[in-house]
Amino acid sequence: MKKTGLKDLPNAVNGNVVLRFAPNPNGPLTLGHARGVTINSEYAKNYDGKVVLRFDDTDSKVKPPLRDAYTWIEEDYKWLTGKEPDIIVRASERMEIYMKYAKKMLNEGFGYVCKCSAENFKKLRDNSKECPCRMKDPKENLSDWNEMISGLLSEGMAVVRVKTDMNLPNPALRDWPALRIQHTPHPMVGDKYKVWPLLDFQSAIEDYEQGVTHIIRGKDLMDSTRKQTLLYNHFGWEYPETLYWGRVKIHEFGSFSTSGMRGEIENKNYSGWDDPRLPTLRALRRRGFDSDAMRDFWIDLGLTQKDISVSLQTIESFNSSKIDSKCERRVFVRNPQIIRLDENNVEIERKLVLNKHPLNEIKGHREWDLEDLDIYIESTDLGANEIRLKDFADVEIQDSVGIIQSIDRTDKRKIIHWLPKTIAKKAILTIPKGNEIIIQEGMMEDIEIMKNSIVQLERVGYAKIESNNDDVVKLLWLHG
RNA sequence: GCUCGUGUGGUGUAGUUCGGUCCAUCAUGCCGCCCUUUCGAGGCGGCGACCCGGGUUCAAAUCCCGGCACGAGCACCA
Numbered sequence: 060m061k062k063t064g065l066k067d068l069p070n071a072v073n074g075n076v077v078l079r080f081a082p083n084p085n086g087p088l089t090l091g092h093a094r095g096v097t098i099n100s101e102y103a104k105n106y107d108g109k110v111v112l113r114f115d116d117t118d119s120k121v122k123p124p125l126r127d128a129y130t131w132i133e134e135d136y137k138w139l140t141g142k143e144p145d146i147i148v149r150a151s152e153r154m155e156i157y158m159k160y161a162k163k164m165l166n167e168g169f170g171y172v173c174k175c176s177a178e179n180f181k182k183l184r185d186n187s188k189e190c191p192c193r194m195k196d197p198k199e200n201l202s203d204w205n206e207m208i209s210g211l212l213s214e215g216m217a218v219v220r221v222k223t224d225m226n227l228p229n230p231a232l233r234d235w236p237a238l239r240i241q242h243t244p245h246p247m248v249g250d251k252y253k254v255w256p257l258l259d260f261q262s263a264i265e266d267y268e269q270g271v272t273h274i275i276r277g278k279d280l281m282d283s284t285r286k287q288t289l290l291y292n293h294f295g296w297e298y299p300e301t302l303y304w305g306r307v308k309i310h311e312f313g314s315f316s317t318s319g320m321r322g323e324i325e326n327k328n329y330s331g332w333d334d335p336r337l338p339t340l341r342a343l344r345r346r347g348f349d350s351d352a353m354r355d356f357w358i359d360l361g362l363t364q365k366d367i368s369v370s371l372q373t374i375e376s377f378n379s380s381k382i383d384s385k386c387e388r389r390v391f392v393r394n395p396q397i398i399r400l401d402e403n404n405v406e407i408e409r410k411l412v413l414n415k416h417p418l419n420e421i422k423g424h425r426e427w428d429l430e431d432l433d434i435y436i437e438s439t440d441l442g443a444n445e446i447r448l449k450d451f452a453d454v455e456i457q458d459s460v461g462i463i464q465s466i467d468r469t470d471k472r473k474i475i476h477w478l479p480k481t482i483a484k485k486a487i488l489t490i491p492k493g494n495e496i497i498i499q500e501g502m503m504e505d506i507e508i509m510k511n512s513i514v515q516l517e518r519v520g521y522a523k524i525e526s527n528n529d530d531v532v533k534l535l536w537l538h539g
Numbered sequence: 540g541c542u543c544g545u546g547u548g549g550u551g552u553a554g555u556u557c558g559g560u561c562c563a564u565c566a567u568g569c570c571g572c573c574c575u576u577u578c579g580a581g582g583c584g585g586c587g588a589c590c591c592g593g594g595u596u597c598a599a600a601u602c603c604c605g606g607c608a609c610g611a612g613c614a615c616c617a
Contacts (some may be wrong), residue, residue: 083617121616177615185541185613218615229542231613239615258617281543282612305545306610359566361552365545366610373551373567383580417576450576468575476577517577539579 064358068102068273069300076108077271080136080144081262084114084128086317088135090309090338097357098275098304100140111269112136112144115262116151117255119245122318124151126246131332135340139350146269150261151247153268157256158208160264160294161219161238165200169293170237172203173220184233187225193234207240210253214240221260223289231282232289235259263287271299278303278364305364311371311493312338335491335535346491347513347523347537348374352381375538382513382521384420388413389508390478391486391516391534393501395435398461398477400454402432405463413450425506433480434461435502440475447474449517476517478504486532488522503532513537 068076078099082092103110112133116124129149136144150157164170173180173192183190195203204219206212219238227233237260244250256264262283266274276283284301291298308314315338323329333341343353356377360369411427440446445464447453453469454461486503489496503516508527515521520539524532 081617085617115617118616121614173615180615181613215615227542229613231542236615241615257615262617277611278544279611280617285543303544310550359552363545363552364610365551367551369551370567376567379580386580388577388580414576417574417580447575453575466575474575474577515577515580518579519577520579 065098065101065105065361068106068302071102071106071108071273071300074107076103076106076273077111077269078103078108078273078275079111079113079266079269079271081113081115082132083118083122083317084116084124084132085122086125086128086321086339087131087332088139088340089315089317090312090340090343091307092135093139093340093353094304094307094357094360095275096136096139097354098362100142101354101358102273102275103145108272109145111146111148111271113147113265113269114149114151115258116149116245116247117258117261118241119243119255120241123243124246125321131341138344139340139353141350148265148269149247150256150265151245153265154248154252154255156268157238157261157264158254161254161256161260162201162204164221164237164293165204165219166197167293168197169222170200170219171195171222172200172207172217173234173236174203174217177215180234184225185230187233189225190234192220193222207238208252208254210242212240214242216240219254221286221290221293223286229282229285232285235286237290259283259286260290263290266299267291267294267296274299274301275362276301276303278305302362303364304362305366307360307366308368309338309371309374310368313494335489336494336496345523346535347382347521348378349381352378355381371538378538379521383515384416384418386513386515386521387415387421387507388417388517389425389506389514390476390504391488391501391519391522392435392437392476392478392483392503393488393499393519394438395478395483395502396438396441396459397480398434398436398456398459400432400434401460401462403462403464405452405466407452407463407466411451425504427479427504428481429479431479431481435478435480435483436475437501440473443473445470445472447472448477449474451477476519478502482506484508484532485530486534488516488519488534488536489525490536503534505532508532 080095080099099110171192175190207217218236220234221237223232223234225233238254238256241255288298332339333345335342335346356374409429413425415421415423445455452466453464482505483502484505488499510524510527513523521537522534525535526533
């Protein structure tokens with residue numbers, strides 16, 4: 060008995076579930092982010108809950124936020140889920156809250172300002188030794204804190220730590236850092252703050268503030284859960300239910316990082332964030348991927364901790380089943396060769412009426428005029444002598460002449476697509492392949508070519524019509 | 540090294556909590572067939588897996604022990 064959709068969320072109360080999706084706004088969303096958006100929004104839908112879109116923009120130095128990315132991410136989120144997030148928060152706008160809790164931590168003695176160097180502290184930590192700063196009383200910590208936030212101390216000179224236990228078996232959890240000094244101006248709030256929280260602190264506080272009930276995150280963040288649980292214990296809060304997913308690799312896309320792409324785009328190696336070779340949602344959307352298909356794909360993968368590697372083909376297959384009934388058929392003949400048809404005393408129709416969709420899922424027809432008997436076929440189809448022109452007739456090819464043998468199909472010969480010269484228009488198909496762009500020129504059926512629509516080029520594959528002017532149709536490859 | 544996690548066909552996934560209904564689900568892939576309407580749409584059929592070794596049991600993908608493999612964290616990144 061196969062369950063459809065996602066497994067139940069542990070301890071979830073219908074109508075009382077709060078989830079969150081927390082990207083770093085340093086670029087638009089990628090295919091990988093789509094998993095987080097999909098899983099969280101799907102659970103919210105199933106439990107009549109809410110999703111918080113939270114921008115974790117607390118690092119202006121290593122991963123500087125991009126002003127435009129906030130809007131891009133909201134657009135991408137909306138495209139994929141079909142709705143706005145229930146709540147949107149920006150960490151950089153909520154600094155006062157984090158500062159308040161930091162101060163409280165210092166006041167109540169479960170946090171301290173540590174002035175040890177990073178290397179020094181690591182040495183002590185790895186030997187389960189406490190650092191001298193740990194002994195300070197709240198008063199001294201508060202005065203050090205004031206030095207930090209006033210800008211008196213420069214970067215690297217001090218950090219606020221959460222007191223845990225130096226004998227914890229996992230060294231990563233011992234007195235972990237919560238806030239650090241950062242003087243690089245923030246693109247959204249400038250140089251107003253000299254101290255910024257680290258992910259584990261900011262995220263923990265914000266989850267509490269937003270009443271998050273379920274956190275779904277990568278398993279690389281398992282230690283974050285443990286660290287944050289320790290902090291929650293100090294504050295007397297109850298930590299949310301936490302679920303994890305493993306890493307996903309898509310065969311066809313190498314290892315792209317958002318910051319890597321950003322650099323490549325700035326260096327003009329890609330035309331922009333929607334360059335069809337890129338794994339961004341905007342690129343995929345531009346090519347014609349359907350948002351529901353993408354959601355179906357991620358829901359089908361489900362939520363497991365396994366590190367997986369999947370093929371784009373799987374997503375494409377989901378996409379085909381979603382879009383096929385909406386895609387009209389058209390002919391596109393690559394590397395066209397002219398063939399002159401010879402009626403050979405066979406009585407033929409001078410007007411062919413073809414369905415827009417083979418199963419007639421899209422009503423309507425395309426009418427082909429056959430007054431002129433010059434037609435195009437693909438040069439690679441020239442090899443066989445006897446072929447069948449799809450939806451028309453069996454022909455024998457001899458020296459660029461196609462001798463019509465029969466209107467009815469008489470044998471199992473290859474069926475090829477073709478196009479009367481009179482209704483052919485020049486077209487260029489752009490195919491992103493790995494890091495390459497392949498250009499295929501040919502002739503396309505010049506019937507109702509509508510910009511931005513996706514058509515199935517018979518025997519070729521799906522493509523999006525990107526533009527159509529007087530001389531040429533520009534097509535962008537989707538998939539086979 | 541320390542800490543944590545994961546191992547079901549080519550790729551994913553269901554089943555593992557409470558052992559039998561599992562000679563293991565579904566999708567994708569591959570192969571083949573059908574369709575005078577696509578080699579690439581659609582329909583139909585086929586191929587193919589429980590990491591290894593012990594143990595418990597009438598019975599193990601499921602429980603126990605021991606290996607092995609892979610991955611992640613150990614940042615004043617997110």
